[in-house]
Amino acid sequence: MQDAGRIRDDLTGLLGPSRLADDATSARAWRDTWVISVWRSLGDAPPPRPACVVRPQATSEVSAVLRYASRERIPVVPFGAGSGVCGAILAPPSSIVLDLGAMRSLLGIDEQALLATAQPGLLGSDFEAALNAAGFSMGHFPQSIALSSLGGWVATRSAGQFSTKYGNIEDLFVAFEAVLPSGAVIRTRPVPRAAIGPDLRHLFLGAEGTTGVLTELTFQIHPLPEATGKQAYAFPSMRAGLEALRRTLRAGWRPAVLRLYDAIEAGRSFSGAAKPEESLLLALTEGPAALVEAELAALAASCRIAGGRAIGPEAVASWLVHRNTVPEFEFFLNQGMVVDTIEVATRWNRIDELYEGVLARVRQVPGVIVVSGHSSHSYATGTNIYFTFAARPDRPDDLEALYFRIWDAAMEATLAADGTVSHHHGIGRVRRGWLERELGSAYPLLGTLKNALDPLGIMNPGALLPAPGEPAAANAFPPAEAPRAADPVGPGSDTA
Amino acid sequence: MQDAGRIRDDLTGLLGPSRLADDATSARAWRDTWVISVWRSLGDAPPPRPACVVRPQATSEVSAVLRYASRERIPVVPFGAGSGVCGAILAPPSSIVLDLGAMRSLLGIDEQALLATAQPGLLGSDFEAALNAAGFSMGHFPQSIALSSLGGWVATRSAGQFSTKYGNIEDLFVAFEAVLPSGAVIRTRPVPRAAIGPDLRHLFLGAEGTTGVLTELTFQIHPLPEATGKQAYAFPSMRAGLEALRRTLRAGWRPAVLRLYDAIEAGRSFSGAAKPEESLLLALTEGPAALVEAELAALAASCRIAGGRAIGPEAVASWLVHRNTVPEFEFFLNQGMVVDTIEVATRWNRIDELYEGVLARVRQVPGVIVVSGHSSHSYATGTNIYFTFAARPDRPDDLEALYFRIWDAAMEATLAADGTVSHHHGIGRVRRGWLERELGSAYPLLGTLKNALDPLGIMNPGALLPAPGEPAAANAFPPAEAPRAADPVGPGSDTA
Numbered sequence: 001m002q003d004a005g006r007i008r009d010d011l012t013g014l015l016g017p018s019r020l021a022d023d024a025t026s027a028r029a030w031r032d033t034w035v036i037s038v039w040r041s042l043g044d045a046p047p048p049r050p051a052c053v054v055r056p057q058a059t060s061e062v063s064a065v066l067r068y069a070s071r072e073r074i075p076v077v078p079f080g081a082g083s084g085v086c087g088a089i090l091a092p093p094s095s096i097v098l099d100l101g102a103m104r105s106l107l108g109i110d111e112q113a114l115l116a117t118a119q120p121g122l123l124g125s126d127f128e129a130a131l132n133a134a135g136f137s138m139g140h141f142p143q144s145i146a147l148s149s150l151g152g153w154v155a156t157r158s159a160g161q162f163s164t165k166y167g168n169i170e171d172l173f174v175a176f177e178a179v180l181p182s183g184a185v186i187r188t189r190p191v192p193r194a195a196i197g198p199d200l201r202h203l204f205l206g207a208e209g210t211t212g213v214l215t216e217l218t219f220q221i222h223p224l225p226e227a228t229g230k231q232a233y234a235f236p237s238m239r240a241g242l243e244a245l246r247r248t249l250r251a252g253w254r255p256a257v258l259r260l261y262d263a264i265e266a267g268r269s270f271s272g273a274a275k276p277e278e279s280l281l282l283a284l285t286e287g288p289a290a291l292v293e294a295e296l297a298a299l300a301a302s303c304r305i306a307g308g309r310a311i312g313p314e315a316v317a318s319w320l321v322h323r324n325t326v327p328e329f330e331f332f333l334n335q336g337m338v339v340d341t342i343e344v345a346t347r348w349n350r351i352d353e354l355y356e357g358v359l360a361r362v363r364q365v366p367g368v369i370v371v372s373g374h375s376s377h378s379y380a381t382g383t384n385i386y387f388t389f390a391a392r393p394d395r396p397d398d399l400e401a402l403y404f405r406i407w408d409a410a411m412e413a414t415l416a417a418d419g420t421v422s423h424h425h426g427i428g429r430v431r432r433g434w435l436e437r438e439l440g441s442a443y444p445l446l447g448t449l450k451n452a453l454d455p456l457g458i459m460n461p462g463a464l465l466p467a468p469g470e471p472a473a474a475n476a477f478p479p480a481e482a483p484r485a486a487d488p489v490g491p492g493s494d495t496a
Numbered sequence: 497m498q499d500a501g502r503i504r505d506d507l508t509g510l511l512g513p514s515r516l517a518d519d520a521t522s523a524r525a526w527r528d529t530w531v532i533s534v535w536r537s538l539g540d541a542p543p544p545r546p547a548c549v550v551r552p553q554a555t556s557e558v559s560a561v562l563r564y565a566s567r568e569r570i571p572v573v574p575f576g577a578g579s580g581v582c583g584a585i586l587a588p589p590s591s592i593v594l595d596l597g598a599m600r601s602l603l604g605i606d607e608q609a610l611l612a613t614a615q616p617g618l619l620g621s622d623f624e625a626a627l628n629a630a631g632f633s634m635g636h637f638p639q640s641i642a643l644s645s646l647g648g649w650v651a652t653r654s655a656g657q658f659s660t661k662y663g664n665i666e667d668l669f670v671a672f673e674a675v676l677p678s679g680a681v682i683r684t685r686p687v688p689r690a691a692i693g694p695d696l697r698h699l700f701l702g703a704e705g706t707t708g709v710l711t712e713l714t715f716q717i718h719p720l721p722e723a724t725g726k727q728a729y730a731f732p733s734m735r736a737g738l739e740a741l742r743r744t745l746r747a748g749w750r751p752a753v754l755r756l757y758d759a760i761e762a763g764r765s766f767s768g769a770a771k772p773e774e775s776l777l778l779a780l781t782e783g784p785a786a787l788v789e790a791e792l793a794a795l796a797a798s799c800r801i802a803g804g805r806a807i808g809p810e811a812v813a814s815w816l817v818h819r820n821t822v823p824e825f826e827f828f829l830n831q832g833m834v835v836d837t838i839e840v841a842t843r844w845n846r847i848d849e850l851y852e853g854v855l856a857r858v859r860q861v862p863g864v865i866v867v868s869g870h871s872s873h874s875y876a877t878g879t880n881i882y883f884t885f886a887a888r889p890d891r892p893d894d895l896e897a898l899y900f901r902i903w904d905a906a907m908e909a910t911l912a913a914d915g916t917v918s919h920h921h922g923i924g925r926v927r928r929g930w931l932e933r934e935l936g937s938a939y940p941l942l943g944t945l946k947n948a949l950d951p952l953g954i955m956n957p958g959a960l961l962p963a964p965g966e967p968a969a970a971n972a973f974p975p976a977e978a979p980r981a982a983d984p985v986g987p988g989s990d991t992a
Contacts (some may be wrong), residue, residue, distance in 0.1 A: 001682050012514070037932075048908075112843070113843035113844050114746065156691060157691035185936040186936075186941065187936060187937050189914060189916075190877070191842060191878065191914075191916035192841045192874075192877045192879060192880070193954060194653075194916035195702055195918045195919060195922045195923070196922075196927075196931060196944070197703065198698050198701065198707075198945055198959075199666070199701065205694065205695065206694050206695065207693065207694050220876060221748070226747075228688050233712065246608075250610065251719070252783040252787065253784070269730070288748060288749070288790070290793065291748065291749075291787070291790055293790075294784070294786035298784060345688050346688070347609035349606065349608035349609050371722060378688075379688040379689060380716060381611060381688045382609060382687070382688035383686070385854060418685060419687060420687035420688075420690035420692060423689060423691060425691060427692060430602050431692075439684065440683060441680070441682040441698075442682040442683065442696055444682075445682065447695050448948050450977030
């Protein structure tokens with residue numbers, strides 16, 4: 001392990017003093033928004049900090065940092081905007097955090113080929129606003145869009161709210177420049193499609209910064225749509241609503257948005273839109289006017305067959321306004337509660353089992369106040385469920401143990417329904433211990449890839465895969481700090 | 497290098513004598529349908545054969561062969577159906593060919609989750625027929641469908657004629673079982689979508705058998721469509737037709753088939769459908785009836801704006817009947833001619849340059865009789881051009897040199913238009929020498945991947961990447977055999 005002062009001195013010599021982050025940046029850029037990291041950072045004994053946070057302004061500077069880190073065997077943690085919720089960013093002591101926030105330029109829009117190229121630190125909402133001004137949209141709207149960076153989207157395999165039409169990040173990510181752990185810079189070219197060996201984009205998509213650093217990204221974009229249609233439906237049950245989704249996708253329709261909330265979430269977020277026991281489907285279709293019209297009609301037919309009733313577009317309009325507003329984890333932690341979300345997915349023939357199984361198992365965990373779910377990303381083969389839970393331990397010291405018991409319950413129930421343990425938030429540290437069961441016999445290939453691309457093991461060690469010597473389980477890493485002294489206040493709340 | 501007799505004896509002992517291929521199979525399973533291999537196999541001194549061809553009947557047998565080959569350091573060449581046209585299959589002397597043709601079972605159809613699982617040796621047309629009988633289709637129709645295997649589709653990154661709607665093989669390939677070079681068997685699970693690290697499918701997609709052997713494949717399927725619409729258009733030029741394609745895709749429409757032939761190909765294959773100097777667009781849309789209707793109307797508008805005129809559906813109907821009928825390379829070789837196809841792609845803003853540049857450069861090569869092209873796979877960002885050329889050398893001995901001069905011209909013109917050197921036929925040996933320029937600074941990653949997954953280098957050496965010590969250029973490998981004595985007969989023909 002290197003001395004932190006020497007690392008700072010070396011990097012100052014390498015990049016100049018202006019590239020060392022200021023105190024405010026350093027205070028936030030060592031972790032993402034995993035609720036456990038938030039909790040620990042509120043405690044009396046926050047985890048040890050990295051050696052330093054550097055803010056490169058060019059690919060050549062990223063390369064210089066990685067060459068240095070390779071030579072000195074220093075861990076490097078690429079940091080986008082820190083909005084991840086799985087603990088993929090949790091910089092080890094004496095590591096270098098490579099904060100890409102200063103590399104945030106839009107580099108160009110190709111209006112003919114429908115491509116836009118930008119630097120990794122650009123925030124999603126800034127990118128989308130620039131595209132909108134030119135008459136385009138990326139069509140990628142994660143809830144975190146104002147808080148997350150383009151590089152982070154690729155690194156975590158992000159999904160957007162309009163994914164049913166436009167696809168997920170892997171469908172939109174066309175070409176890139178990246179710096180390998182050695183410092184070597186590689187670039188690919190934007191072509192429509194190719195058959196030239198394994199697709200190298202997938203060495204970085206979902207790798208969570210463990211294989212290198214993306215320094216330039218080219219995405220497919222779309223002209224702003226000609227028309228938009230909105231409609232909401234109420235269903236007597238989640239099963240009925242899921243059946244409507246399945247029928248719609250199966251027939252070949254791809255409405256941009258299909259969000260099916262269970263009764264708890266419908267009542268919480270769209271009170272009065274449906275009856276108290278009903279599930280609520282929000283649908284939005286966009287594109288050419290004739291497609292929108294046909295898709296709305298097809299959706300109406302699928303919903304009718306599945307037992308739904310149309311309730312007008314108002315709930316969809318309301319969602320569009322409020323869709324990215326969520327309370328911060330800290331708000332609940334300060335009340336002695338832990339709130340988190342768990343998004344998983346499975347095939348249509350197992351989805352009822354998954355939804356009902358996760359709810360049942362999580363509700364059995366003592367301390368759970370509420371758990372609910374919605375489907376937000378549908379495919380011909382299946383859909384996801386995005387669960388939200390709130391729980392309160394008897395004592396603050398038990399919060400982490402309670403949290404991990406809930407996650408264990410949800411992951412077990414997901415795997416029991418042959419689902420995937422992560423639909424789009426990624427792995428980070430919270431799910432790391434489940435990857436071996438997720439991937440089974442294929443699990444060792446992740447390590448093979450990691451070792452091939454990062455033979456020195458310097459890139460974001462501990463994310464996705466345990467660092468050498470670490471246990472995989474999330475509740476074993478990072479080691480819990482001293483118990484937190486804060487006393488929770490206020491009654492339990494059900495506003496997750 | 498091992499003694500061929502001993503390898504045969506060892507494999508007989510390992511698998512039993514019934515797994516050693518008969519003479520007829522052995523006579524065909526050492527190469528694919530690369531025209532240069534066909535040419536050489538017609539000559540007086542055909543290339544040396546592999547040690548043996550084995551036909552495993554189960555994954556465990558594939559594993560046993562790979563364990564043996566790893567221990568003995570013997571090259572293994574996975575063979576599907578041999579329909580590839582790039583030389584990905586060209587078994588080195590003393591290698592083992594793993595002919596997967598006996599593993600051709602359909603293992604199951606999941607009618608709810610729209611998935612079908614089969615073994616790798618199953619022919620595409622048999623798979624599709626079985627799906628049709630159950631009311632489904634894969635929606636994947638390479639021209640080779642009756643000659644190519646499911647495993648080969650994934651290994652070469654196949655594209656089908658209906659790809660604009662259903663996607664290419666990477667969009668349809670959901671899960672797999674594979675045997676790694678060590679003999680280890682790995683399996684992934686079919687889930688709708690996941691964010692669980694790098695997508696392991698891409699270690700085998702396009703790898704051309706250089707990373708392992710696929711032994712089970714799960715694909716997305718679709719219910720048979722409710723409706724189909726057909727329409728053809730004539731355009732004054734390829735530029736005008738390409739503009740119609742671009743407008744259609746840009747607006748968000750995805751007709752299943754959009755095939756735009758230049759005047760040479762329109763005249764050759766659809767004589768009378770358009771005027772002699774016109775380009776011909778065949779369009780087919782399928783899916784829900786309302787979608788088909790809206791898509792036909794949108795296409796009509798795009799074509800009208802771009803200067804096209806509707807000429808009825810007859811040419812589309814004719815194409816549907818004859819679409820997979822092509823003369824064999826041998827027919828032309830026996831007339832002293834070499835005929836081949838070259839499919840490349842680029843972005844919309846470079847596509848005119850690519851199309852015109854390849855034609856111009858290839859036409860400059862002395863000996864070229866005709867070269868023509870069509871676009872058959874379009875995307876929001878660009879399209880492919882599928883070129884066909886016919887050429888005749890002054891002397892049969894010059895055929896290979898002429899062939900490689902033509903390929904050089906086409907590849908140079910493609911790269912000059914910032915295109916990709918392969919849209920969907922893959923790399924094999926014919927394009928191997930171009931991959932370094934295709935991928936540039938990213939090229940070394942292909943070798944990194946190969947070495948990580950196949951550290952002993954036994955898997956299909958020479959495909960995709962040169963084997964150790966080999967030059968990359970196709971015209972340098974494999975070394976040409978003794979000159980061919982056959983005397984070409986018959987006049988030049990323009991029926992490619």
